[in-house]
Amino acid sequence: MPSQSPAERYQAARERLVESRTEFGSFKDTFDFELDEFQIEACKSLEAGQGVLVAAPTGAGKTIVGEFAVYLALARGLKAFYTTPIKALSNQKYAELAAKYGARDVGLLTGDTSINPEAAIVVMTTEVLRNMLYASSEALDDLAFVVMDEVHYLADRFRGAVWEEVIIHLPSEVQLVSLSATVSNAEEFGAWLDTVRGSTTVIVSEHRPVPLWQHVMVGKDIVDLFAGDTSFDELDVRQDATPAVNTELTELARVESQNRQRGRFAHGGRGARGRGQQRRGGPAKPSFGHSDAGQSPVRSASRPQVIQALDRAGLLPAITFIFSRAACDAAVRQCVDFGLSLTTEAERAEISARVDQASQEIPSDDLDVLGYWSWREGLLRGVAAHHAGMLPTFKELVETLFVDGLVRAVFATETLALGVNMPARSVVLEKLEKFNGESHVNVTAGEYTQLTGRAGRRGIDVEGHAVVLWQPGTDPGAVAGLASRRTYPLNSSFRPTYNMSINLIAQFGRGRAREILESSFAQFQADRSVVGLAKQVRSREASLNGYQESMTCHLGDFSEYARLRRELSDLESSAAQQRSRTRRDAVDESLASLRPGDVVEVSSGRSPGYAVVVATDTHSAESRPIVLTQGRDTRRLSRQDLDGPIMAQGHLRIPKQFNLRQAKDRKNLVAALEHAIRGIAAAPASREASFVSTRSAEQEKKITELRRQLRAHPCHGCSERESHARWSERWWRLRRETDDLMRQIQGRTGTIAKTFDRVCEVLRSYDFLETGPDQQLRPTQAGQRLRRIYGEKDLLIALCLREGAFDRLDANELAAFASALVYQAKREERGLRPRLPSAELESSVDILVTAWSRLEDQESQAKLPLTSEPELGLVWPMIKWARGRHLEAVLEGTDLAAGDFVRWAKQVIDLLDQLAGVPALAPQTRRTCLEAIEHVRRGVVAYSALAA
Incomplete structure (x- = not known):
């Protein structure tokens, strides 16, 4: 780099002096490393008063921009909210900010957890902020910044709409910091933010601070996915520099495909580089070896062997993603049984002390059912699972031990990829297929990017490594594509819900609510797609004008003449179809009317001529009688054998002992048939004649009139008539295509507002909305209750409240009943309705099921998404828990993991807390809700305060 001139050095020093006097300059000085260019640009835009959208890879340091918003709020004496999609990430961010700025200035709100909610900086789940906005909470006063971490979560089909609600409803003076994984349409999302939030700077960075190498693990050998000596992240993709797939892998795939059952395979390979700061030596050169005849050329390594191979290559710590909770737990057991140990004696002592401290409040009676001992043994060896079925306390300790380098191998489900701070040197994907709750589907490119983004710890690793395990049938090209x-x-994924709609109407009225919904990102994207369709329409309209000109006739209006030709053609085609249907029906009717002994003449098909019916088919939809021909052959008659209806032309008596299989009987019957044929003096009147005349007189009249008009039209005598007609047909086909596009445009325009209108009609039908004296829609008293109920079954819960389903239950029964409104059973767990613990609960569930059935009918008629069916699988465990039973007794006979039960219990608490705050609720019901919360919030549920 050339040395700077004195003037350039002076200018650079002056810029540094100016920057040091800004809030960003002070903030930057709090770090002992240089910020990246995208971080600097985003922070400066934020200080200048703009909103920012930062789209960058996982681990690139996006959260520094969010932390600068927090810094600005504190420096200016204002508030900042830091929102996340999941409670685990909120818990983690709260701990980080509290450690940096002090617990006095930082709070946490996650629905079931409230710590210092009046603080200047509050970390919360996005749903909590949405609820604040609809309730016009005083906590919004002096709010200056909202950070939306993992904002790409708005694509989630179940909960993503909450992000858009918040973005739309935030006061205009609040600056929004949107942090997203790298998405291909960041500019489109930024353009929408600019529309609804004002000036927004879009900053996209595809640079990973820690380059990522891609590998495939073949047996126990780690092989590079791509050829070449440059990681994919370091290539300039704009120069089409995407590397080729490693030929060793493509050759392996070819040989495996050809010799799956037999053959031998011998191949050498170049292993993963294992660069960077590694604890142990690099990987050995792979040798796929030889396979016995009939065996696969690759013998898969066990999970412990995979970890050993990574350890030898210096690629630990590692996260192995397995899309099954049970398989994650099984992987840990396999490593323990294998004798794998990744820790030193000193590390095991520290782990033991931290495990004992974290679990000291857990009742000893619950340790076995929580799987405590196997969990502890895995941790001592440096191995752990991480999934939603674990107790939150266990998960949090796994996270901290992993970050501190004491746990070096974690087997996790994909939920870990949602922003939890657990970077690793390498990430392993056991399979590229997962079960999505309904079927097994392939991992998408976006999911692959999110999962492998965990590889490479900034400031620790020089590079990260992603490893896909070779499975039979692996396609290296498909892996490279991902x-x-x-x-x-x-x-x-935005759509108006009942709660959202009634809150909008209450605050803004129906007209303004429609406008707000039409400003959603969903409608923005639909409108943008309409722009493309409209462009196609304009292009086709231009072509239509050209066709119109080409079919112009000097003798008259050819468009009118073409219309007559088309009407005549359509009518004649319709008449022909009608004749065909009538003929088919007449033929079927004639075949069904035949009886044994009837002599018939078969007009076409195989062996035409006379035949005698020997049996009829009365059991099938199409009658196909069996006949004996003059040539003594037997066959079934069908409509394909006839030109028209068939009728008996004589009749023979068939002996009672006649056997079609006997040649003698067939010979005698054919002789009788020959005699009958000679005796037929003349064929009876053909039914075909009457069939031909079945075309309606009205159709004939119209066809005749159209032909007359066509001959009388001036253009009929044009010498270029057929040339004009060809242009006319092209015009007509293009006109139909253009009209189809116009219908698509009409269907996409205002789709969100149309859905909103249908939601409003359902709410009106249930009297949750009414027309006021000013002729405007407004919520009724029941509607006001619905405003405070959030969740997938919001309207169903409000209906149960109105029907008194909650009123006759005691606290324990109420907790069990609430579980039916939040629990979502796995598909295989759904079954018959169980016997319920009490008559009162039976009665309440009857009200619930009836209300749901009626609501589903209403939603079907309104063409709205259906409210899911209430699930009763948690009723018995929840009432046992509320009655004070031990966790082991609660989970006995169920497939529930302890962590799952805690998670559902916290959702029950959240719903009960919502109900306790519903307006005009009966005082006794409110007291019962609060009592039920206390019954549920105990034991593992209580001490798992920071839930996942």
Whole structure:
């Protein structure tokens, strides 16, 4: 780099002096490393008063921009909210900010957890902020910044709409900091933010601070996915520099495909580089070896062997993603049984002390059912699972031990990829297929990017490593396709819900509510797609004008003449179809009317001529009688054998002992048939004649009139008539295509507002909305209750409140009943309705099921998404828990994991807390809700205060 001139050095020093006097300059000085360019640009835009959208890879340091918003709020004596999609991430961010700025200035709100909610900085789940906005909470006063971490979560089809609600409803003076994974349409999302939030700077960075190498693990050997000596992240993709797939892998796939059952395979390979700061030596050169005849050329390594191979290559700590909770737990057991140990004696002592401290409040009676001992043994060896079925306390300790380098191998489900701070040197994907709750589907490029983004710890590793385990049938090209697509589109999942709609009407009225909904990202994307369709329409309209000109006739209006030709053609085609249907029906009717002994003449098909019916078919939809021909052959008659209806032309008596299989009987019957044929003096009147005349007189009249008009039209005598007609047909086909596009545009325009209108009609039908004296829609008293109920079954819960389903229950029964409104059973767990613990609960569930059935009918008629059926699988465990039973007794006979039960229990608490705050609720019901909360919030539920 050339040395700077004195003037350049002076200018650089002056810029540094100016920056040091800004809030960003002070903030930057709090770090002992240089910020990246995208971080600097985003922070400066934020200080200048703009909103920012930062789209960058996982681990790139996006959260520094969010932390600067927090810093600005504190420096200016204002508030900042830091929102996340999941409670685990909120818990983690709260701990980080509290450690940096002090617990006095930082709070946490996650629905079931409230710590210092009046603080200047509050970390919360996005749903909590949405609820604040609808309730016009005083906590919004002096709010200056909202950070939306993992904002790409708005694509989630179940909960993503909450992000858009918050973005739309935030006061205009609040600056929004949106942090997203790298998405391919960041500019589109930024353009929408600019529309609804004002000036927004879009900053996209595809640079990973820690380069990512891609590998495939073949047996126990780690092989590079791509050829070449440059990681994919370091290539300039704009120069089409995407590397080729490693030929060793493509050759392996070819040989495996050809010799799956037999053959031998011998191949050498170049292993993963294992660069960077590694604890042990690099990987050995792979040798796929030889396979016995009939065996696969690759013998898969066990899970402990995979970890050993990574350890030898210096690629630990590692996260192995397995899309099954049970398989994650099984992987830990396998490593323990294998004797794998990744820790020193000193590390085991520290782990033991931290485990004992974290679990000291857990009742000893619950340790076995929580799987405590196997969990502890795995941790001592440096191995752990991480999934939603674990107790939150266990998960949090796994996270901290992993970050501190004491746990070096974690087997996790994909939920870990949602922003939890657990970076690793390498990430392993056991399979590229997962079960999505309904079927097994392939991992998408976006999911692959999100999962492998955990590899490479900034400031620790020089590079990260992603490893896909070779499975039978692996396609290296498909793996390379996933690995080389660094971005994925962000598509809105927004739709108006009952709670959202009634809150909008209450605050803004129906007209303004429609406008607000039409400003959603979902409608923004729909409108943008309409722009493309409209462009196609304009292009086709231009072509239509050209066709119109080409079919112009000097003798008259050819468009009118073409219309007559088309009407005549359509009518004649319709008449022909009608004749065909009538003929078919007449033929079927004639075949069904035949009886044994009837002599018939078969007009076409195989062996035409006379035949005698020997049996009829009365059991099938199409009658196909069996006949004996003059040539003594037997066959079934069908409509394909006839030109028209068939009728008996004589009749023979068939002996009672006649056997079609006997040649003698067939010979005698054919002789009788020959005699009958000679005796037929003349064929009876053909039914075909009457059939031909079945075309309606009205149709004939119209066809005749159209032909007359066509001959009388001036253009009929044009010498270029057929040339004009060809242009006319092209015009007509293009006109139909253009009209189809116009219908698509009409269907997409205002789709969100149309859904909103249908939601409003359902709410009106249930008297949750009414027309006021000013002729405007407004919530009724029942509607006001619905405003405070959030969740997938919001309207169903409000209906149960109105029907008194909660009123006759005691606290324990109420907790059990609430579980039916939040629990979502796995598909295989759904079954018959169980016997319920009490008559009162039976009665309440009857009200619930009836209300749901009626609501589903209403939603079907309104063409709205259906409210899911209430699930009763948690009723018995929840009432046992509320009655004070031990966790082991509660989970006995169920497939529930302890962590799952805690998670559902916290959702029950959240619902009961919502109900306790519903307006005009009966005082006794409110007291029962609060009592039920206390019954549920105990034991593992209580001490798992920071839930996942």
